[in-house]
Amino acid sequence: MLPNINRRQTVSLLLILAGLLLFLLLFAAHQEQKGVAFAGTDDLAAALIKEGGGAEKRWFSGIGEGPGDLEGPLFVLQAALGAGIVGYCLGYLQARRQEVEAKHGDN
Amino acid sequence: MTTGGRKRWWPALAIALLLGGGRIAWARPQTMHIMEGFLPPAWALFWFAVALPFWLLGFRKVRHLVQQQPETRLLLGLTGAFAFLLSALKLPSITGSSSHPTGTGLGAVLFGPPVMSVLGTLVLLFQSLFLAHGGLTTLGANSVSMAIAGPLVACGVWRLLRHRHGGWAIFLAATLASLVTYLVTALQLGLAYPDPAGGMLGAVAKFAALFALTQIPLALAEGLFTLIVFNSLASGATAELALLGLGPTPGAE
Numbered sequence: 001m002l003p004n005i006n007r008r009q010t011v012s013l014l015l016i017l018a019g020l021l022l023f024l025l026l027f028a029a030h031q032e033q034k035g036v037a038f039a040g041t042d043d044l045a046a047a048l049i050k051e052g053g054g055a056e057k058r059w060f061s062g063i064g065e066g067p068g069d070l071e072g073p074l075f076v077l078q079a080a081l082g083a084g085i086v087g088y089c090l091g092y093l094q095a096r097r098q099e100v101e102a103k104h105g106d107n
Numbered sequence: 108m109t110t111g112g113r114k115r116w117w118p119a120l121a122i123a124l125l126l127g128g129g130r131i132a133w134a135r136p137q138t139m140h141i142m143e144g145f146l147p148p149a150w151a152l153f154w155f156a157v158a159l160p161f162w163l164l165g166f167r168k169v170r171h172l173v174q175q176q177p178e179t180r181l182l183l184g185l186t187g188a189f190a191f192l193l194s195a196l197k198l199p200s201i202t203g204s205s206s207h208p209t210g211t212g213l214g215a216v217l218f219g220p221p222v223m224s225v226l227g228t229l230v231l232l233f234q235s236l237f238l239a240h241g242g243l244t245t246l247g248a249n250s251v252s253m254a255i256a257g258p259l260v261a262c263g264v265w266r267l268l269r270h271r272h273g274g275w276a277i278f279l280a281a282t283l284a285s286l287v288t289y290l291v292t293a294l295q296l297g298l299a300y301p302d303p304a305g306g307m308l309g310a311v312a313k314f315a316a317l318f319a320l321t322q323i324p325l326a327l328a329e330g331l332f333t334l335i336v337f338n339s340l341a342s343g344a345t346a347e348l349a350l351l352g353l354g355p356t357p358g359a360e
Contacts, residue, residue, distance in 0.1 A: 002354050021198070090336070
């Protein structure tokens with residue numbers, strides 16, 4: 001049984017999602033003022049390992065240097081590319097559905 | 108056709124701008140997967156060996172889809188882009204750390220875990236090569252957690268619940284896939300770095316408390332977003348979903 005969510009329910013879900021994301025961002029902004037850094041979980045995992053006495057033995061540091069200052073913009077580019085493709089695909093499918101429905105309506 | 112053409116591009120632009128802008132707002136480049144060189148060589152090789160059969164099966168399935176069911180290529184591209192998008196969205200969590208969704212639940216439900224193992228690994232490979240996020244030596248381990256374990260759970264939950272309530276099935280599939288990804292990461296780190304006092308189990312519990320709690324709100328958000336996208340596919344891609352065995356054949360009574 002596929003989901004069959006109507007437009008009102010979709011809008012409600014979008015509002016809940018937006019509210020959740022907004023809460024997280026506002027919470028983060030508030031906590032950052034108190035000095036909380038919101039480090040990535042694997043940075044914290046590395047700290048946990050060191051606390052437990054395990055040595056962080058990085059036996060390989062990667063090929064070449066990291067992107068440095070470009071890392072943030074590259075993540076933005078990744079997100080935008082992904083969003084663009086997702087948006088295009090969904091838009092194409094919905095437009096196709098509307099054209100089919102219009103043709104059936106004409107017939 | 109002009110009206111249809113005009114309708115086709117603006118959702119893409121709107122979503123790209125919205126999420127690109129949102130990503131800029133939280134552009135603090137830090138990593139969430141197991142970092143490069145972080146796993147001892149033996150464990151790194153072990154996880155590659157675990158991932159390899161899934162990759163081989165996944166490549167075969169992707170090739171079969173592209174050649175035998177070319178109508179599903181659009182959904183295949185959308186699935187890969189969905190994982191590409193969500194894995195780039197680093198978000199803060201209530202625990203004071205940050206993480207990102209995985210985006211693998213959608214593809215797991217549509218195409219199954221083997222195909223998602225390939226698509227998810229490609230995302231991880233891109234990030235490790237160009238963004239220093241994750242790593243090449245840890246690609247096997249990260250693939251097992253994000254591209255294999257998560258999709259397996261998503262697929263299982265979907266198959267268990269789909270006949271009763273499709274909406275809850277897709278929501279829970281995506282949410283639990285995201286959570287399980289990081290529980291498996293906790294397991295991988297716990298096995299490689301046992302706690303001096305608590306041993307492997309103690310270390311796994313410690314890492315799980317860090318990863319899983321952080322991931323809960325993000326997993327819920329991912330579940331909601333996946334449900335919305337899947338619902339859009341259910342109305343707009345009925346023919347493709349029927350080909351994949353996920354819905355009635357259009358026009359059938």
